[in-house]
Amino acid sequence: xxxxxxxxxxxxxxxxxxxxxxxxxxxxxxxxxxxxxxxxxxxxxxxxxxxxxxxxxxxxxxxxxxxxxxxxxxxxxxxxxxxxxxxxxxxxxxxxxxxxxxxxxxxxxxxxxxxxxxxxxxxxxxxxxxxxxxxxxxxxxxxxxxxxxxxxxxxxxxxxxxxxxxxxxxxxxxxxxxxxxxxxxxxxxxxxxxxxxxxxxxxxxxxxxxxxxxxxxxxxxxxxxxxxxxxxxxxxxxxxxxxxxxxxxxxxxxxxxxxxxxxxxxx
Amino acid sequence: xxxxxxxxxxxxxxxxxxxxxxxxxxxxxxxxxxxxxxxxxxxxxxxxxxxxxxxxxxxxxxxxxxxxxxxxxxxxxxxxxxxxxxxxxxxxxxxxxxxxxxxxxxxxxxxxxxxxxxxxxxxxxxxxxxxxxxxxxxxxxxxxxxxxxxxxxxxxxxxxxxxxxxxxxxxxxxxxxxxxxxxxxxxxxxxxxxxxxxxxxxxxxxxxxxxxxxxxxxxxxxxxxxxxxxxxxxxxxxxxxxxxxxxxxxxxxxxxxxxxxxxxxxxxxxxxxxxxxxxxxxxxxxxxxxxxxxxxxxxxxxxxxxxxxxxxxxxxxxxxxxxxxxxxxxxxxxxxxxxxxxxxxxxxxxxxxxxxxxxxxxxxxxxxxxxxxxxxxxxxxxxxxxxxxxxxxxxxxxxxxxxxxxxxxxxxxxxxxxxxxxxxxxxxxxxxxxxxxxxxxxxxxxxxxxxxxxxxxxxxxxxxxxxxxxxxxxxxxxx
Numbered sequence: 001x002x003x004x005x006x007x008x009x010x011x012x013x014x015x016x017x018x019x020x021x022x023x024x025x026x027x028x029x030x031x032x033x034x035x036x037x038x039x040x041x042x043x044x045x046x047x048x049x050x051x052x053x054x055x056x057x058x059x060x061x062x063x064x065x066x067x068x069x070x071x072x073x074x075x076x077x078x079x080x081x082x083x084x085x086x087x088x089x090x091x092x093x094x095x096x097x098x099x100x101x102x103x104x105x106x107x108x109x110x111x112x113x114x115x116x117x118x119x120x121x122x123x124x125x126x127x128x129x130x131x132x133x134x135x136x137x138x139x140x141x142x143x144x145x146x147x148x149x150x151x152x153x154x155x156x157x158x159x160x161x162x163x164x165x166x167x168x169x170x171x172x173x174x175x176x177x178x179x180x181x182x183x184x185x186x187x188x189x190x191x192x193x194x195x196x197x198x199x200x201x202x203x204x205x206x207x208x209x210x211x212x213x214x215x216x217x218x219x220x221x222x223x224x225x226x227x228x229x230x231x232x233x234x235x236x237x238x239x240x241x242x243x244x245x246x247x248x249x250x251x252x253x254x255x256x257x258x259x260x261x262x263x264x265x266x267x
Numbered sequence: 268x269x270x271x272x273x274x275x276x277x278x279x280x281x282x283x284x285x286x287x288x289x290x291x292x293x294x295x296x297x298x299x300x301x302x303x304x305x306x307x308x309x310x311x312x313x314x315x316x317x318x319x320x321x322x323x324x325x326x327x328x329x330x331x332x333x334x335x336x337x338x339x340x341x342x343x344x345x346x347x348x349x350x351x352x353x354x355x356x357x358x359x360x361x362x363x364x365x366x367x368x369x370x371x372x373x374x375x376x377x378x379x380x381x382x383x384x385x386x387x388x389x390x391x392x393x394x395x396x397x398x399x400x401x402x403x404x405x406x407x408x409x410x411x412x413x414x415x416x417x418x419x420x421x422x423x424x425x426x427x428x429x430x431x432x433x434x435x436x437x438x439x440x441x442x443x444x445x446x447x448x449x450x451x452x453x454x455x456x457x458x459x460x461x462x463x464x465x466x467x468x469x470x471x472x473x474x475x476x477x478x479x480x481x482x483x484x485x486x487x488x489x490x491x492x493x494x495x496x497x498x499x500x501x502x503x504x505x506x507x508x509x510x511x512x513x514x515x516x517x518x519x520x521x522x523x524x525x526x527x528x529x530x531x532x533x534x535x536x537x538x539x540x541x542x543x544x545x546x547x548x549x550x551x552x553x554x555x556x557x558x559x560x561x562x563x564x565x566x567x568x569x570x571x572x573x574x575x576x577x578x579x580x581x582x583x584x585x586x587x588x589x590x591x592x593x594x595x596x597x598x599x600x601x602x603x604x605x606x607x608x609x610x611x612x613x614x615x616x617x618x619x620x621x622x623x624x625x626x627x628x629x630x631x632x633x634x635x636x637x638x639x640x641x642x643x644x645x646x647x648x649x650x651x652x653x654x655x656x657x658x659x660x661x662x663x664x665x666x667x668x669x670x671x672x673x674x675x676x677x678x679x680x681x682x683x684x685x686x687x688x689x690x691x692x693x694x695x696x697x698x699x700x701x702x703x704x705x706x707x708x709x710x711x712x713x714x715x716x717x718x719x720x721x722x723x724x725x726x727x728x729x730x731x732x733x734x735x736x737x738x739x740x741x742x743x744x745x746x
Contacts, residue, residue, distance in 0.1 A: 056701050059693065084703035096698045099689070100716025106702070109712070113703030149716070166702060 001202060002222050006033040009174050009205050010055075010075075015066035016230075017054045024050040026230035027066070032174060035202045039216055039241060040209045042227035043249055048209045049093060051227070052178040056090035057083055071173065084110075085117035087204075089172035091163040093179040098150040103162070106150045107132060111169045135168040138195045157188035164195040175199070176207045181215040193218035213245040228252045284508035284538060287373045287478050291397065293352040296481065298345050300324060303451050306351050310420055315431050323440035323450030330444045336607040337636045337668055338576055340512075340549065348514055350452045352397040352482040370394075370401050374474065390470040390501075391416055393457045395486060397478050400455045405469065414467050414498075415460040419487050422458035429460060433491055437520035437557045437584070445516040445551040445578075449485045453518065456486035461496035461527075470726050472501040477537070477548070483514040490520070492527035494560065499530040499726050505573070508538050510546040512575060521556030521565055525587065528564035529556060532725050533581075537573035542631075544603025547575025554581035555611075558590035558619075566593040567610065568724045575604060580638065582611035585619035585647075592621040595721040599714075600633035600665070609639035609670075614647040614680070623654040626718050629665035636668040641682055643675040650680040658688045659717050661710075689717075 010032040017025040024047050032038055040048050054061045055068065057080035068075040070088060078086070098106070108128045115122065123131060136143060139161040151159050160180055167175055177196065181189055196219055200206050208219060216224075216238065224240040225232045233255060234240065294305060303324045307317040332343070354370060366381075374381050374394050381394055381402050391405035393416065400418030409416050415426065423430050440450035457473040477484050492498055515537065521529050531554075540547025550573075556565035567581040577600075583592030594610035612621035621641065629635040641652045658667035669686050691713055699709035715722070722730050 056697075058697055079706075080697060080700040081703050081705050084701055090701050092698065092701075096692070096694050098695050098698070098713060098716070100719055101712050102716075106699070106704075106712070109704055109708070110699075110702035113705075117703075170702070 001035040003033065003035055003202075006035050006202075008033050008069075009071060011069040012055075013067050013069075015051075015054065015068060016064045017050060017061050018064055019050065019061050023064070024061075024230055025054065028227075028230070028232055030225065030232060032205045032207060034173075034205055036223065037200060037206045037219065037221045038208065038223045038225065039221035040207065040225045040227055040232075041211065041241060041244060043252070046227040047230040048227050049178055050230075052090055052176045052207075052209055055176060056080060056088065081113065084170065085113050087114070087171070087173035089167050089170055089175040091160075091167060091175065091177040091180050093182060095151050095159045095163055097152045097154075099152050101150050102146075103148055103150050104129075104132070104146040107146070107166065107169055110166065114170050132165075132169065135165060138168045138198055139164045140191050141165060156183035157185065160184060160188065160192055161195075164192055164199075168195065168199055171199075171204075173204050174207065175204065176209070178209045179211065180208070181210055181212060189214065190218065213241055216241050226252065228256060283505035283536065285376070287369055289367065289369050289478070290355045291352050291479055292355050293349050293479065293482070296347055296349050298348070298350060298452070302350055306452055306454065309351065310423070312423055313427055315427075316423060316434075319435060319440065320451050323447050324452075326441040327444065327447035327451055330441070330447055332444050336578055336638070337634065337670075338578060338605050338607050340576055340605075343514060343549065345448075347481070348483045349479065349481050350483060350485070351454055352479045353399045354396055354401065354478075366402055370396055373476065373478075390472050393418060393471075393473040395455055395457075395473060395475045397454075397476070397482055397484065400457070409467070409469070412465055412468055413462040414465060415458065416471050417458055419453075419456045419458045419489060422489075426458070426460065429491065430458070430489070433489055433520070433522055434487075435520075437522060437555050438518050438553050443553060446518050446553040449487060449516045449518045449553070452483075453485045453487035456488040456517070457490075457502075458488070459490040459498060459500060461492045461498045463493040464495045466496070467498035470499050470501060472503065474503045476505060477513060477515070480509045480511060481513070483516065485515075486517045488517070488519040489522075490529055490531070491522045492524065492529050492563075494525045495527055496524075497528045499532070501532040501534070501726060503534045503536070505536050505538070508541075508546060510541075512540075512547060512549050514549050514551070515574075516551045517553070519552070519554040519581075523556060523558050523560060523563040523565055523590075525560030526562045527560060528566070530566045530568070530726070531556070531581070533567075533569040533571070535569065535571045535573055535577070539573045539604050540575040540602065542602045544575065544632075547604070548573065549576045550574035550579065551576075552579040554579065555584065556582070556592075557584045558587050558592065558616075560590070561587040561616075562589045563587050564591040564593075566595070566724065568595040568721065569597070569608075570721070570725070571596070571598040571606060571608060574606075577604075577606040577608050579608045580610055582613065583621060584613045584615065585621065585650075586615045587619075588616045589618045589620075590616060591619070593724075594621075594623045594625070594639075595724040596625045597628070597718045597721045598626070598635055599628045600630070600635045602631040602633060604631075604633040606634070607636045607638055609637045611640040612642070612652055614641075614643045614650040614652070614677075617647060618649040619647055620651045621653075623652070623656070624720050625654075625656045626721055627656075627658045627667055628661065628714060628717065629658065629667050630661035632664045634666040634668075636670060638670040638672075640672040640674070641684075643677045643680040643682065645676045647677050648679050650677060652680075652682045654682075654684045656684075656686045657717070658686075659714070660688065660690045
């Protein structure tokens with residue numbers, strides 16, 4: 001939902017970042033307002049996942065220039081846990097397994113950290129179980145998942161649903177979903193997309209990172225951005241994704257060439 | 268977050284490092300037959316015990332310090348150690364009100380209040396300060412059930428027959444170098460006797476405190492559970508921070524008859540030395556239990572977090588048919604700590620079963636080894652063992668080793684061994700952090716998750732304590 005007067009939640013300006021000595025982001029600009037759904041597309045290595053990790057504060061990435069403003073404060077100054085408590089959410093492409101840590105306890109500690117930040121009271125185990133059982137419905141998950149260790153032995157689809165469950169509990173203002181559709185069969189994809197649609201509202205925003213139109217058939221983006229060589233090369237509406245589906249990324253190479261860059265540099 | 272930061276996290280200042288300023292009676296440094304006689308006479312011991320000590324001393328003189336453990340330390344100068352130190356209060360007081368308030372204060376500071384008003388409910392405590400037991404709570408209440416819980420010195424006076432009957436029968440005085448030393452010079456420790464058919468009505472606990480510098484602590488614990496009896500016992504240990512190493516060589520013997528059970532838990536937090544490896548306790552301990560009776564059971568649970576060096580293998584000799592031995596262990600090492608710990612499960616009787624669950628966590632420059640023996644004798648038809656040894660590495664300077672030994676003379680036995688090694692990865696930490704969980708809490712969640720199988724075995728009153736202790740060890744100053 002595009003409302004030009006909606007408040008800006010996230011403003012990325014000329015963001016540059018590297019991992020080890022390798023520059024990856026080379027000047028990303030992006031403005032996300034409340035109520036909007038954005039999709040970032042692009043080839044492998046274009047910098048999409050790096051953008052999501054930098055926004056979430058992954059320690060392996062170093063910001064070398066530019067700024068990110070989140071709800072009016074300097075996002076890059078905040079520790080990753082602080083970003084989460086303030087309502088920034090990253091749905092991981094590859095959620096890690098954490099043996100020995102119960103999923104239920106993890107979800108409770110995480111939810112309470114966000115609640116404390118919002119000035120809400122901490123939920124005890126009983127109150128939390130009620131909440132989590134209600135939110136499980138968003139992703140049609142079996143409560144048995146709660147008793148297992150975080151992501152341990154989960155199938156690819158179960159891990160992604162667990163991510164959306166976390167999103168449902170944390171009620172983020174900006175949710176970044178990094179290739180949430182990868183590795184999902186069509187039923188799981190539908191469940192995950194349904195969950196995202198249920199959680200999207202006028203107060204929050206969603207940033208989808210994806211390779212495929214099939215996710216955007218289920219979640220309609222307001223904006224589609226095409227990333228290449230560490231920058232957003234083109235921005236359009238949902239029809240841009242359809243165009244990409246038809247024409248592929250060849251035009252990207254031509255455009256980069258006209259900017260004086262080698263296609264190899266895309267990687 | 269780099270692993271160096273995790274390293275910083277586990278470097279937590281030692282909270283029990285204070286020294287109590289109290290007048291202490293010490294004997295001169297050094298060890299000789301005269302010193303052994305002196306210790307025995309100070310305790311007015313019966314002749315059998317002096318003979319036991321002297322035999323052990325002579326055996327010790329013939330023995331060599333073991334060198335098979337994965338531990339490195341300079342030779343110990345046994346002539347530079349004080350073998351007896353006691354706070355100056357000659358007689359053990361009949362009432363706690365007469366105990367030196369400084370001592371009560373010391374234990375209170377350690378979280379072990381002894382006075383009537385403040386003492387832990389449902390846990391009887393024997394408090395050992397340097398070489399002597401200063402107080403034992405709830406003795407009368409336990410006596411009503413026929414349970415004897417007192418210091419071993421008192422037991423020697425009041426129950427000499429029991430002591431003579433059982434002392435040294437599980438761990439013979441010449442069992443090993445440190446057991447021989449302990450048998451010669453042991454000062455105090457706890458004695459527990461649970462008569463036939465009695466389930467001990469409360470947790471029993473001994474708290475060991477080393478206070479004097481240059482003093483060795485050589486405690487001796489003996490627990491006997493007669494037919495059908497059961498008891499849960501916990502020991503805790505702390506010491507002040509000194510920059511010299513102190514020797515602690517204890518012996519614990521458990522005897523379990525038909526259908527009886529002993530659950531023995533340890534939370535060991537001796538001073539571990541500083542971040543450069545200076546100072547700390549050398550902890551050489553022999554713990555062994557004998558399941559003498561059919562269907563008897565011994566369960567060892569240990570949480571080892573302290574000491575510069577830990578050399579310790581709580582073991583079970585499963586003689587009785589259908590007897591059960593268990594060993595659950597968490598060993599955390601940091602800085603330059605070294606631990607070589609594990610267990611021995613000796614299956615003698617038919618259908619004996621044992622379980623070993625060992626969790627080693629190594630951080631800093633420390634080294635942490637699991638060493639365990641599962642031995643199945645020719646008569647142990649249908650014996651079963653399951654062993655699981657997991658190591659967690661924090662940082663890239665720490666070492667973890669597993670040395671499992673299996674000897675089976677019984678083709679019908681089932682022996683299973685699983686081992687794993689993991690590292691707290693930056694990605695796991697980032698995942699938890701990106702869900703609003705702070706760095707320290709994230710590390711502590713993962714470590715306590717790793718240890719859960721063992722903590723579940725601790726008596727309820729202490730499970731939370733153990734969790735807290737590990738969290739303390741992992742607490743640090745992360746911005």
